[in-house]
Amino acid sequence: MSSTSAQIGVTGLAVMGRNLARNFARNGYTVALHNRTSAKTRALVEEFGDEGDFIATETAEEFVAALERPRRLVVMVKAGEATDAVIKEFAPLMEPGDMIIDGGNAHFADTRRRERELREQDIHFVGTGVSGGEEGALNGPSIMPGGSPESYASLGPMLEKISAKAEDGAPCVTHVGADGAGHFVKMVHNGIEYADMQLIAEAYQLLREVAGYSPAQIADIFRTWNTGRLDSYLIEITAEVLKHVDAATGKPFVDVVQDQAEQKGTGRWTVQIALDLGVPVSGIAEAVFARSLSGHSELRAASQGLPGPTAQQLSEAEAGAFADQVEQALYASKIVSYTQGFHEIAAGSEEYGWDIDLGAVAAIWRGGCIIRAAFLDRIRAAYDTRADLPSLLSDKTFAQEIGAAQDDWRAVLVAATRQGVPTPGFSAALAYYDALRADRLPAALTQGQRDFFGAHTYRRTDREGSFHTLWGGDRSEVGA
Ligand SMILES: NC(=O)c1ccc[n+]([C@@H]2O[C@H](COP(=O)([O-])OP(=O)(O)OC[C@H]3O[C@@H](n4cnc5c(N)ncnc54)[C@H](OP(=O)(O)O)[C@@H]3O)[C@@H](O)[C@H]2O)c1
DSSP, X not given: OOTTOXXXXXEOOSHHHHHHHHHHHHTTOXXXXXXXXXXXXXXXXXXXXXXXXXXXXXXXXXXXXTBOSSOEEEEOSOTTHHHHHHHHHHGGGOOTTOXXXXXXXOOHHHXXXXXXXXXXXXXXXXXXXXXXXXXXXXXXXXXXXXXXXXXXXXXXXXXXXXXXXXXXXXXXXXXXXSTTHXXXXXXXXXXXXXXXXXXXXXXXXXXXXXXXXXXXXXXXXXXXXXXXXXXXXXXXXXXXXXXXXXXXXXXXXXXXXXXXXXXXXXXXXXXXHHHHHTOXXXXXXXXXXXXXXXXXXXXXXXXXTSOOOOXXXXXXXXXXXXXXXXXXXXXXXXXXXXXHHHHHHHXXXXXXXOOOOHHHHHHHTSSSSTTOBTHHHHHHHHHHHOTTOSOGGGSHHHHHHHHHHHHHHHHHHHHHHHHTOOOHHHHHHHHHHHHHXXXXXXXXXXXXXXXXXXXXXXXXXXXXXXXXXXXXXXXXXXXX
């Protein structure tokens, strides 16, 4: 084999890069390998060299020279400064038309900057979201590439081959849009993932504390739910986690794990960017805050003696009926999370001129990624029916479903409040639903207050123009 025959190269051979490289090789591509610490390159070839054609390289020059032109160089290193360091090392060795594909979890603003800088050198920088963890990287992830259409023409067929396939056989990859669009969509994907996980966690807590079910019983409930409209990877693994018994103590695994959730940052970015764009993603924000609150151990310890309501356990028959209501609340809240997430993608697309096809995004999340779910096919269908849908709640089917769920949703929140079980995700979702459908919001009063203390002016319901009331004077109204 010639030393310049690799169709693709991967640098950064930790868990993600190594599995992605193997995935390309298993699909028949010759893959050049590189890692800062070359022992990892050698280890990959020793362990998995028989899975396909690999070209192991040690130096940056050797690596770049091993790639056929135009070069396709995938960077799978720690996001942030490491990505800049790697680009600085490789870009001078590359030529016009070559592609650098960043598959790490970069912030989309960094991707926009890197794309702009490399464009000056006529190098295509393809910021690419990859979801599915190490398992997905090996067997088929959901892939969200940004960058130029030319780069997708060259890279797309390879990504389609290694990606997950949805149930209808469609590859879970699409050209999301220019520059940072792919990483933006991956960011929102992770925000939605946080919300999904929080809602599932709240459902678990309610089934445990209000209905009195054991973790094993709740696992069975989740398994049943997984055969219906909540069918999803996250519900499936939740049942597995709840069923698991700790070998050392014989207790349910969930009872021996510290209740302090960690986060890496993409959920937080989703909320920060939503604030900048003025998009209400309250469900996602509550999920991020719930993890953050769980980690404040000293604050929690100091508050543990505060009074709460007297617990009242449900009878067996009541518990069964309550579980059905929780399913309704979970499903309705999930519709709201996705409504908010897709609103953020639409707003980002508008702000940065990406022209993102929302239905295509839903379609590529149907397989490979952490939030994969039967539900996503319905979102795709909603956008197929109407590409400019103002909100998922405007889709007839989703509107009907959420309407049918709302009584149970409210009943669950009444029970949660009465029993003192925190449900920030469910509650935020219902507040969003009620606010959107309201005829009048108290924002009118807020405007009055703003005009009173800051002469910020207000608009009237019956006349055009801006107005200010002379609050300190005779309270007459003046046009502003
Ligand atoms: N883990 C997941 O489930 C997942 C899912 C989706 C996306 N991602 C993203 O995929 C990327 C890779 O993730 P990972 O978990 O496989 O690895 P990681 O722990 O994030 O990064 C380790 C890799 O980065 C390299 N590296 C670190 N600093 C470097 C530098 N200054 N110069 C050159 N190389 C440097 C390391 O090389 P050495 O071996 O020499 O230290 C190693 O190959 C990350 O951006 C991550 O956010 C991860």
